Amino acid sequence: MLNKLSQSEVTTGIIIRSLHSIEEMEQVRKLESKIWGFEDSIPTHQTITAAKNGGLVLGAYFEDDLIGFQYSFPGYDGQTIYLCSHMLGIDHEFRNNGIGKLLKIAQREEALKLGYKLITWTYDPLETANGYLNISKLGGVCSTYIENCYGEMEDLLNSGISSDRFLVEWQIDKDENEKDKLRTIELDEAIKNSLIKWEENDGLPKPIKNDSVEYDDLIFVAVPKDFRAIRETNLKTANEWRMLTREAFKNLFQSGWKVTGFYKNPESDMPIHFYVLKK
Numbered sequence: 001m002l003n004k005l006s007q008s009e010v011t012t013g014i015i016i017r018s019l020h021s022i023e024e025m026e027q028v029r030k031l032e033s034k035i036w037g038f039e040d041s042i043p044t045h046q047t048i049t050a051a052k053n054g055g056l057v058l059g060a061y062f063e064d065d066l067i068g069f070q071y072s073f074p075g076y077d078g079q080t081i082y083l084c085s086h087m088l089g090i091d092h093e094f095r096n097n098g099i100g101k102l103l104k105i106a107q108r109e110e111a112l113k114l115g116y117k118l119i120t121w122t123y124d125p126l127e128t129a130n131g132y133l134n135i136s137k138l139g140g141v142c143s144t145y146i147e148n149c150y151g152e153m154e155d156l157l158n159s160g161i162s163s164d165r166f167l168v169e170w171q172i173d174k175d176e177n178e179k180d181k182l183r184t185i186e187l188d189e190a191i192k193n194s195l196i197k198w199e200e201n202d203g204l205p206k207p208i209k210n211d212s213v214e215y216d217d218l219i220f221v222a223v224p225k226d227f228r229a230i231r232e233t234n235l236k237t238a239n240e241w242r243m244l245t246r247e248a249f250k251n252l253f254q255s256g257w258k259v260t261g262f263y264k265n266p267e268s269d270m271p272i273h274f275y276v277l278k279k
Contacts, residue, residue: 128227
């Protein structure tokens with residue numbers, strides 16, 4: 001059925017709502033287990049407690065079936081209260097249909113009703129579909145790199161490589177006119193001023209440190225378009241991407257640079273996208 005539907009038909013058929021009951025939380029845990037495995041799935045008593053105490057659990061439904069969810073809880077760093085967005089998952093059959101963005105927009109609307117101004121979350125910067133959504137589409141920014149954030153993970157998507165993460169900050173009380181806009185970027189500029197170059201190795205992009213970067217108002221860091229395919233076929237190359245991008249981002253963040261954009265390379269035969277950083 002799903003294969004016969006267009007993306008617009010799937011998106012139009014999605015209903016997103018806040019979840020509150022034990023039965024709904026059990027549906028979330030079942031979907032989470034399908035995506036990542038049951039062992040590390042969040043107990044229903046935890047998700048329902050968060051939902052009753054300033055957190056959010058949102059469900060995306062298609063034809064009455066739960067096919068996506070988002071889970072978040074209150075956070076506090078000693079100065080600011082914010083919503084900590086911990087997990088967003090989409091059934092693999094429904095990915096690449098814009099459902100992640102729909103869930104985040106719904107999260108923003110519900111968070112504003114609760115009085116939040118800031119939402120934070122972590123994600124793997126090498127998962128570029130998430131990077132494009134979080135930075136380019138939603139307007140999140142990042143200046144914090146967390147090395148091996150969750151330790152060694154053995155779930156279906158993370159085993160075999162350290163769990164490095166970006167910490168994203170999303171100022172949800174700002175409208176589009178208040179956000180800092182990037183100037184026009186050309187592909188040649190991104191390639192020239194990326195701290196990482198690449199070469200083909202057994203059909204996969206292999207990262208190489210670039211020591212001839214010209215620092216201007218913007219700087220770039222290349223990342224593979226399909227990191228998951230690299231990880232599944234060549235773990236050594238995957239870890240090389242992890243180590244080189246870790247070094248690049250940590251050095252840039254320590255020098256006052258911040259990820260404010262994501263440049264989606266339009267060349268289909270070039271296996272690279274770029275993060276865009278400015279001071």
